[in-house]
Amino acid sequence: MxxxxxxxxxxxxxxxxxxxxxxxxxxxxxxxxxxxxxxxxxxxxxxxxxxxxxxxxxxxxxxxxxxxxxxxxxxxxxxxxxxxxxxxxxxxxxxxxxxxxxxxxxxxxxxxxxxxxxxxxxxxxxxxxxxxxxxxDEEGTDGIEVGGVLTPHPTQSVAGDGYGVAWEGDRLTAVVVDGLGHGPAAAEARQAALDVAGRRTVTDVARLLREIDTALRTTRGAAAAVAQVDGWARRLTYGCTGNVTGRLYPPREGRSLLCVPGILGAGISARSHRVDSAGWTSPALLVLHTDGINGRWRLEDYPQVDRHHPAVLAALIWRDAHRGNDDATVVVIRTPTDKDPR
Structure with a gap:
């Protein structure tokens, strides 16, 4: 992968x-x-x-x-x-x-x-x-759409956040990383985590988090979330360590997904790499964001946004919930819907 x-x-x-x-x-x-x-x-x-x-x-x-x-x-x-x-x-x-x-x-x-x-x-x-x-045309797979936004800390020229997405058959894996702190050292940790995620096919979310934890021990560390959607099994598997938020819809009000406190790279106990799971049936929407975004946004504030590219929703959340004092990333994953013709 x-x-x-x-x-x-x-x-x-x-x-x-x-x-x-x-x-x-x-x-x-x-x-x-x-x-x-x-x-x-x-x-x-x-x-x-x-x-x-x-x-x-x-x-x-x-x-x-x-x-x-x-x-x-x-x-x-x-x-x-x-x-x-x-x-x-x-x-x-x-x-x-x-x-x-x-x-x-x-x-x-x-x-x-x-x-x-x-x-x-x-x-x-x-x-x-x-x-x-x-x-x-390379940024999608049958049955799932992805879009995101990323901005650096306002005083930095490089971002300590990052995200990656991979497709293999009916399986999509998304990784969102927040390097500890800001600037070049945070960017180094972020890139090390994404490099690990890109080396092989991910079939075990908890195992990937453990491998990232090991790889980041020579860096300042990071928070990270891994979301894997199995389109054939209609199942979402999710693992998170640190301050990355995952919110799954439906239900309409959203469900917050499990995230374990800690820093990847600090040698977290293997049993701490727990995962959450849920059904993934249409319509399904998953929003992931780092702690540069506060959690006070509401999906109902954006009527008919499901008819637009998922990056549009990511940008609206960024606009309305960006803290302004941190790197900030929002990634939206969803089943496709009819869009407005543009």
Whole structure:
């Protein structure tokens, strides 16, 4: 097994005036470099960052551009804001539509430039726009969809969080890691954990946590959660050590999954690597997040979000529950639903 999606690089760019558009573009260029995109794809990333950031300046408040890059050659750009929302999404998506002068054709330009595009908006509450460049067809498996966001500590240039996803047949394995503390040392621990997860097929969640524990003993350590969905058996197996939250729906109000206190890398007793399990039948939704996200978000605050890419829900949770003083990661795993055409 290898982690077909492995995300450890992220940027969080506030965008409230034109002087910050340059920083948004620079982040997209850096992400394209991490993802090893070619010159043409890099230019598309820069175009998307320019247009998305310009839209935030002209039309939104509280806007931020969240950029991440995965090692399998995908750059993801997501804008989040707190209003005013888009009254008529269909009209806003028309090619060439704009309410003020801006580069290209607004959101229509973004949709054409992106490999994958989505938009979620609630009047008076805000908008999320998702644009991805890269091999989107490699980021899924029959019956399960995955999306996430990752941002570093606001004072750091590297993220101590990260996540990886692997598919093998009907089995999906997701790993979310939070390196202890912040900065390069936390990033080293995060990467060591993801490297262990990517070395072989995972059939025993508790065993993988033990192997990560052993591998991290020369690092400062990490918290981590491993979620494995067996689509054939319709079963979720989950193991967690440290401050990573797992919340499973249904039921509508969500069920918190077992997480054992501790730090991987500190030599935890083998019996502490306990696992939780639950049925996985459609509709099923699992949200994983590190402690840079508080637990006060509510799924019912995002009506019809199940019709959008799972990264849209991850971004909404980040927007509304980000603590602002830590690395932050949100990963959403779910059975597919009908989506709005974009």
């Amino acid at each position: 290898s982690l077909r999606v492995q995300v450890g690089a992220g940027w969080d760019i506030p965008v409230s005036d034109e002087s910050q558009v340059h920083g948004a573009v620079a982040a997209s260029t850096s992400a394209a470099r991490v993802a090893r995109l070619d010159a043409r794809s890099t230019a598309r990333c820069e175009l998307l960052a320019t247009e998305l950031a310009t839209n935030l300046v002209k039309h939104a408040y509280g806007g931020r551009l969240l950029v991440s890059a995965s090692a399998n050659g995908v750059v993801q750009l997501i804008t989040v804001d707190r209003g005013p929302g888009i009254p008529d999404v269909a009209v806003s998506m028309a090619d060439g539509y704009t309410t003020t002068s801006s580069l290209g054709g607004g959101l229509g330009t973004c949709r054409r430039a992106a490999t994958e595009f989505d938009l979620y908006s609630r009047p008076g509450q805000g908008t999320v726009v998702l644009a991805r460049i890269g091999a989107a």
